[in-house]
Amino acid sequence: MTSPIPTVAATAFGLVRAGRPAAALQLIRDETGISRAADLPDLSGAAGQLAGAWAMLLHAAGWAAGDLGDDLAAWDLLVAGYGIAMRADLATSAGTLAYEIAVLDLRCGRIDEAQQECAIAIRLRLQREEDPLRPMLLLAGALAAASRLGEALAAVSWAVECAAATGDLAAWSDALERHGHIALAAGDYHTAVRQWVMALRLARMAGLREPAARVAGLLAELAANPVLAADPVLAGRDQ
Amino acid sequence: MRPEIPLPDWLEDRLAEQEADPTDIPAARAALEAAITWQLRYVALGLLANRLLQAGDRPGRTVWWHQYQLGRDGQCSFTPPPEDDDQFRAFRRDLKRQIVTRGLRRIDPAEAAGLRLRLLGGHVSLASEGLVNAQLTTLGSSCYYVAEPAYELRAAQAARLAGAPAPALGKRLLFFFGEVQPPPRRDGSG
Numbered sequence: 001m002t003s004p005i006p007t008v009a010a011t012a013f014g015l016v017r018a019g020r021p022a023a024a025l026q027l028i029r030d031e032t033g034i035s036r037a038a039d040l041p042d043l044s045g046a047a048g049q050l051a052g053a054w055a056m057l058l059h060a061a062g063w064a065a066g067d068l069g070d071d072l073a074a075w076d077l078l079v080a081g082y083g084i085a086m087r088a089d090l091a092t093s094a095g096t097l098a099y100e101i102a103v104l105d106l107r108c109g110r111i112d113e114a115q116q117e118c119a120i121a122i123r124l125r126l127q128r129e130e131d132p133l134r135p136m137l138l139l140a141g142a143l144a145a146a147s148r149l150g151e152a153l154a155a156v157s158w159a160v161e162c163a164a165a166t167g168d169l170a171a172w173s174d175a176l177e178r179h180g181h182i183a184l185a186a187g188d189y190h191t192a193v194r195q196w197v198m199a200l201r202l203a204r205m206a207g208l209r210e211p212a213a214r215v216a217g218l219l220a221e222l223a224a225n226p227v228l229a230a231d232p233v234l235a236g237r238d239q
Numbered sequence: 240m241r242p243e244i245p246l247p248d249w250l251e252d253r254l255a256e257q258e259a260d261p262t263d264i265p266a267a268r269a270a271l272e273a274a275i276t277w278q279l280r281y282v283a284l285g286l287l288a289n290r291l292l293q294a295g296d297r298p299g300r301t302v303w304w305h306q307y308q309l310g311r312d313g314q315c316s317f318t319p320p321p322e323d324d325d326q327f328r329a330f331r332r333d334l335k336r337q338i339v340t341r342g343l344r345r346i347d348p349a350e351a352a353g354l355r356l357r358l359l360g361g362h363v364s365l366a367s368e369g370l371v372n373a374q375l376t377t378l379g380s381s382c383y384y385v386a387e388p389a390y391e392l393r394a395a396q397a398a399r400l401a402g403a404p405a406p407a408l409g410k411r412l413l414f415f416f417g418e419v420q421p422p423p424r425r426d427g428s429g
Binding site: 006089093117118122123126129131132138139151154155157158160161162163164166172194232233236 | 374
């Protein structure tokens with residue numbers, strides 16, 4: 001008999017993506033009887049496509065639980081999915097789940113754990129010969145949260161470099177925005193101005209209204225700072 | 240060896256001047272292009288010196304020809320002419336003299352990827368083609384920088400940041416820098 005797990009996983013994932021986390025959890029509960037990690041059957045022998053489907057299902061469930069504010073359940077589900085993906089040698093799934101766990105850890109203030117998960121996600125992406133752009137950006141955030149600003153700047157510079165080299169305007173703008181925040185945390189106002197002005201231009205070029213408005217707001221706040229009143233780059237930010 | 244590529248004072252001063260007043264875009268662009276050109280030429284000659292000082296892998300006449308042309312104005316030709324002219328011979332002689340008198344420092348290809356290029360506002364790795372091109376693009380330059388193998392170089396840096404062992408680089412560092420132009424229009428009007 002064909003397993004229903006791949007279909008349920010794909011549908012649930014689509015529901016979370018569409019902003020319907022409660023519907024995704026309901027579907028998983030109805031179709032598999034799973035609402036938390038403790039409900040999982042023994043999956044130690046799962047391999048190949050089935051293991052990938054379970055990892056995807058747990059990813060969707062964890063993501064949905066997190067969106068609904070149940071971080072503890074979300075963490076358990078994501079970790080279970082990560083375990084399955086690792087046992088089945090599914091580096092892409094494992095890397096994505098490690099990244100999601102890191103996001104959750106950072107949100108819950110578990111900074112050391114977030115750094116470790118980011119490092120795992122980066123290694124797994126590299127193993128697949130993929131640029132670890134998102135986990136590197138998150139690692140930069142985690143390092144900055146731990147006040148390790150020098151390392152945070154190195155990580156975010158790598159992300160800026162990677163996005164610029166691959167020509168991904170949205171990621172480039174995002175990386176520059178984060179670089180600006182870290183520079184500001186380090187007290188380097190002028191670098192923050194330059195990174196944000198560039199981020200604003202790229203966001204506008206890429207037609208990204210929300211990031212463009214957000215960065216424009218950040219620059220407007222900086223423009224009110226008397227220290228930066230004479231900064232020529234800030235003055236010409238709308239050119 | 241220091242990772243920063245040494246710049247002559249006049250070039251360092253020119254960059255510093257633009258950093259102090261970042262409003263003159265054409266001047267900043269010219270200073271940046273001049274600084275990158277100088278530094279990449281320094282690295283290229285250092286790599287050539289390294290090959291000359293090795294027992295095997297001696298550079299052939301074509302390699303010499305390419306190096307010679309980098310220092311000349313005007314149109315470049317890929318293939319050397321059948322006969323060496325006086326200027327080409329003088330270039331080879333002068334370069335060897337500089338190597339012997341340590342005026343030119345040899346650069347091992349293995350350490351080249353770790354060298355740092357001076358741009359406006361600081362240094363970046365020689366492998367950071369994205370950051371170099373980002374600054375050139377921002378200033379409206381028609382120059383472009385290519386470093387290969389770009390992915391492997393980025394991956395090695397990412398691995399270091401994530402505390403993972405850096406993968407061994409299987410290929411030698413190659414780089415190109417120069418003016419690029421958009422492809423001709425299909426309707427033939429441009």
